[in-house]
Amino acid sequence: DPNAPISVDPFRTVAREMKFLTKNIRQLLGSGHPSLDTVAKYYTQSEGKYVRPMLVLLMSRATALTPKISRERSAYSVNAPITDPDVLTDKNPSAPQYSPLSSLSRDAAYTAEQSDILPSQRRLAEITELIHTASLLHDDVIDHSVSRRSAPSANIEFGNKMAVLAGDFLLGRASVALARLRDPEVTELLATVIANLVEGEFMQLKNTARDEKNPAWTEDTLTYYLQKTYLKSASLISKSCRAAAILGQNTPEVVEAAYLYGKNLGLAFQLVDDMLDYTISGEELGKPAGADLELGLATAPLLFAWKDNKSLGKLVGRKFSADGDVQKAREIVAESTGLEQTRALAQEYVNKAIQAVSFFPESEAKDGLIEMCTKVMKRRK
Numbered sequence: 001d002p003n004a005p006i007s008v009d010p011f012r013t014v015a016r017e018m019k020f021l022t023k024n025i026r027q028l029l030g031s032g033h034p035s036l037d038t039v040a041k042y043y044t045q046s047e048g049k050y051v052r053p054m055l056v057l058l059m060s061r062a063t064a065l066t067p068k069i070s071r072e073r074s075a076y077s078v079n080a081p082i083t084d085p086d087v088l089t090d091k092n093p094s095a096p097q098y099s100p101l102s103s104l105s106r107d108a109a110y111t112a113e114q115s116d117i118l119p120s121q122r123r124l125a126e127i128t129e130l131i132h133t134a135s136l137l138h139d140d141v142i143d144h145s146v147s148r149r150s151a152p153s154a155n156i157e158f159g160n161k162m163a164v165l166a167g168d169f170l171l172g173r174a175s176v177a178l179a180r181l182r183d184p185e186v187t188e189l190l191a192t193v194i195a196n197l198v199e200g201e202f203m204q205l206k207n208t209a210r211d212e213k214n215p216a217w218t219e220d221t222l223t224y225y226l227q228k229t230y231l232k233s234a235s236l237i238s239k240s241c242r243a244a245a246i247l248g249q250n251t252p253e254v255v256e257a258a259y260l261y262g263k264n265l266g267l268a269f270q271l272v273d274d275m276l277d278y279t280i281s282g283e284e285l286g287k288p289a290g291a292d293l294e295l296g297l298a299t300a301p302l303l304f305a306w307k308d309n310k311s312l313g314k315l316v317g318r319k320f321s322a323d324g325d326v327q328k329a330r331e332i333v334a335e336s337t338g339l340e341q342t343r344a345l346a347q348e349y350v351n352k353a354i355q356a357v358s359f360f361p362e363s364e365a366k367d368g369l370i371e372m373c374t375k376v377m378k379r380r381k
């Protein structure tokens with residue numbers, strides 16, 4: 001029963017590793033330029049939720065006892081396309097065109113023990129947090145945000161220019177750390193994530209696939225939103241879970257399960273995020289609430305409401321920019337079943353995430369992965 005209460009605290013199972021995380025991240029972000037050093041480390045001062053590194057560490061530990069393979073590496077074709085032609089569906093997220101060459105990863109010696117988190121997996125956890133934080137630095141500029149993690153956002157504290165440059169710096173350092181893992185498949189996955197974040201953000205600039213004054217609601221409306229959501233939020237989680245399993249020398253079956261877990265949990269995570277924007281106060285969130293409509297964004301609760309109340313199309317078309325639009329949209333969403341439908345869809349994804357890892361051997365880390373699903377559904381920030 002996926003809904004049965006589980007007593008394990010997912011944080012506890014990887015608490016020892018998490019303790020070093022912030023310290024290591026701050027080390028990765030050191031700069032000889034004192035003000036760059038300050039801006040780059042700014043979001044490491046306030047405690048984030050560390051959802052992504054936690055998932056990487058839990059996935060690493062949960063897959064430590066599954067069967068191992070000696071992975072064939074790695075002379076990949078230099079002619080392989082580096083752009084994602086199928087970006088809207090992300091049908092084949094890994095899609096690396098490797099020709100086998102062989103040789104074991106540097107972690108082979110560690111995997112012999114098959115017991116614990118590898119140094120490369122720990123570093124991967126740090127890299128995911130770096131990429132996430134870089135995207136937040138840029139996001140707060142794009143969204144004109146004033147607060148983040150219950151403090152002034154970096155753009156407010158240091159201005160747009162420094163915030164953007166600090167984000168770029170984080171990506172640079174993340175790339176160096178990634179290169180040092182000496183694993184081309186993992187490098188490719190995380191590099192794709194960075195491109196996906198931008199693609200998702202671009203899709204979000206337009207509420208719908210086509211730019212119309214009075215768009216009609218179609219099934220594509222939801223598909224477009226979910227693809228955007230995958231790229232913006234689930235890509236980092238899914239591909240880093242996949243990368244964790246790859247670094248652990250896991251079989252393709254386990255690697256795929258790790259990916260599916262991350263993808264479904266990531267989609268649920270963002271659906272809940274979009275719900276909280278309507279239901280929770282800014283004070284509790286630690287960032288402005290009700291921001292999405294103000295930014296002209298139609299997220300899941302509104303899209304579900306729109307299906308039953310076609311008058312929303314006009315407001316979506318003009319991005320809630322006319323006087324009273326935001327208020328009107330809020331009322332229509334409140335009277336609709338949009339929030340319930342969003343929660344139900346998130347629950348479906350969470351169930352799929354749990355299903356994906358159900359064949360993993362029983363362990364505290366596996367319970368932690370399942371508990372993360374419950375936490376995502378219950379979270380209020």
Ligand code: FPP
Pocket residue numbers: 131134135136138139140142143145167171194197198201232233287291
């Ligand atoms: C937060 O969403 C933002 C993201 C999940 C990704 C933003 C991506 C970019 C700005 C593209 C650039 C990417 C990199 C890697 C530099 P939100 O605004 O809905 O959430 P919020 O309420 O936390 O601000």
Ligand code: MG
Pocket residue numbers: 139140143145
């Ligand atoms: Mg934002």
Ligand code: MG
Pocket residue numbers: 139142143
């Ligand atoms: Mg944003």
